[in-house]
Amino acid sequence: MDGSSxxxxxxxxxxxxxxxxNAWQKVLVTQDKVADQVTTFAGSLKxxxxxxxxxxxxxxxxxxxxxxxxxxxPFPFGLLTMIVSxxxxxxxxxxxxxxxxxxxxxxxxxxxxxxxxxxxxxxAIHIGAALNIDHDHVEDVVRQAIxxxxxxxxxxxxxxxxx
Numbered sequence: 001m002d003g004s005s006x007x008x009x010x011x012x013x014x015x016x017x018x019x020x021x022n023a024w025q026k027v028l029v030t031q032d033k034v035a036d037q038v039t040t041f042a043g044s045l046k047x048x049x050x051x052x053x054x055x056x057x058x059x060x061x062x063x064x065x066x067x068x069x070x071x072x073x074p075f076p077f078g079l080l081t082m083i084v085s086x087x088x089x090x091x092x093x094x095x096x097x098x099x100x101x102x103x104x105x106x107x108x109x110x111x112x113x114x115x116x117x118x119x120x121x122x123x124a125i126h127i128g129a130a131l132n133i134d135h136d137h138v139e140d141v142v143r144q145a146i147x148x149x150x151x152x153x154x155x156x157x158x159x160x161x162x163x
Contacts (some may be wrong), residue, residue, distance in 0.1 A: 038091075062074060
C-alpha cells in the first residue's frame with residue numbers, strides 16, 4: 001500500500017533501517033556487560049561516597065579513634081595502599097574493556113548511519129529522476145551549501161565531489 005487507500009505510509013515490513021541498539025545487543029557477551037556495569041558504577045558519585053566512607057572508617061580504626069584494640073593496619077596504612085592499588089589495576093582494566101566496547105559500538109553506529117545515508121541518497125536520486133529534477137544542478141547547490149557552512153564554521157570546504 002502507498003498510504004493513499006489505507007492512510008498508512010509506513011508499515012513494519014517497509015522498514016529497511018536496522019536499529020543500532022538491537023544490533024549492538026546481539027554482539028554483547030556477558031563479560032562485556034559486566035565490564036560496562038562495573039565501569040558505570042566506578043564512574044558514579046555513589047562509588048566516590050562509598051570509598052570516602054570506607055577510607056574514613058579504615059583510617060579512624062587504624063589510628064585508634066574507634067577502639068584501640070581494633071588496629072590492624074598501622075600508619076602509613078600499607079594494607080590499605082595495597083588494596084587501593086589492586087583496585088586501581090582492576091578498574092583501569094574494566095575501563096579499557098568498556099572503552100573498546102564503546103569504540104566497537106561507535107563503529108556499528110557509523111555503519112548503520114552510512115547505510116541509512118546511502119539508502120536516502122539512492123531514494124532521493126530516484127525520486128528526483130521521476131520528478132525530472134537535474135541531478136547535476138542539485139549537486140552544485142549541495143556543494144555550495146557545504147562550502148558556505150564550512151566557511152561559517154571556519155573550516156576548509158570539502159573538495160568537489162567529496163561528501
